[in-house]
Amino acid sequence: MSSGSRSHTAPPPSGRQPVTLPQLAEMKAAGDPIVMVTAYDYPSATVAEEAGVDIVLVGDSAAMVVLGYPGTEPVSLEEMIVLGKAVRRGLRTPLMVGDMPMGSYEASNELAVRNAQRLVKETGCQVVKLEAGGISVERARAIVNSGIPVMGHVGLTPQTATALGGYKAQGKTAQGAIKLCEDALALQAVGCFAIVFEAVPAAITEAIVEKLEVPTVGIGAGPATAGQVLVFHDLLGITTGRVAKFVKRYAEVNEAMVAGMRSYVEDVRSRHFPEPDHVYGVEPAELADFRTYLDQESLASAKSWDWEPLP
Ligand code: KIV
Secondary structure: OOOOOOOOOOOOOOOOOOOOHHHHHHHHHHOOOEEEEEOOOHHHHHHHHHHOOOEEEEOOOHHHHOOOOOOOOOOOHHHHHHHHHHHHHHOOOOEEEEEOOOOOOOOOHHHHHHHHHHHHHHHOOOEEEOOOOOHHHHHHHHHHHOOOOEEEEEEOOHHHOOOOOOOOOOOOOHHHHHHHHHHHHHHHHOOOOEEEEEOOOHHHHHHHHOOOOOOEEEEOOOOOOOEEEEOHHHHOOOOOOOOOOOOOOOOOHHHHHHHHHHHHHHHHHOOOOOOHHHOOOOOHHHHHHHHHHHOOHHHOOHHHOOOOOOO
């Protein structure tokens, strides 16, 4: 397989400085919206880099959008590390967040710290994210104390979607909103530098973020959060089929990919590809010498050519 003339070095410097945690806090204080997106490989990272986003999350949504699993539960830490390494090669300036997959942090503080360290050391992400409140608050505290910054995630937490009653908005009752608020305050109290709010009614988000000091990043949580995040494949129209209510399509890349692939199939079948522009030439004298070689008696029948493997 060939990648043609595409470069596989990191994208050119954009003139922007790498995004830092104090800068995110300053953006929140100044009311400058924080832009976050997911990425799972080198090309998606370079797109995020070139578009100037502030935070790139190597999300466990990779399980569904790039690995084809039905939910986020099956993705392993090893799989997340492979994806994270590829993302790192495509990023210079955005803050890179490594998502801790289900099973990589819940069982104990030791496990959580060890796996957070693996994500940072092996992928080059600067910070990690883990989902939910409850026991995750203790795990977040342990990871923060080990020196790795943590982003929290409340509301719809896909790793525990079954327990939450499915992929649906959270905090729609007063009781649910209180739980969500307590989780967010607890995550802030143990030192999370930011918190994702997923699928939460806009008015509930607005009321909770007023009580928080750390930046919040919303996905389906309305406009009150300090930033917004969307899944790369959803916003660019790479995913097909039903998408969540909160997704806005900014492109229809899947349609363009299928149309391009169909044209390629037709061109090959109708012998319109490759064209003269796509082939390499050879000096006529070299070609003539090669033909002379092929015309030798011993090569008269290539099928009966007596090939001796090297010892
Ligand atoms: O994995 C992911 O993509 C996420 C975002 C939805 C925040 O956690």
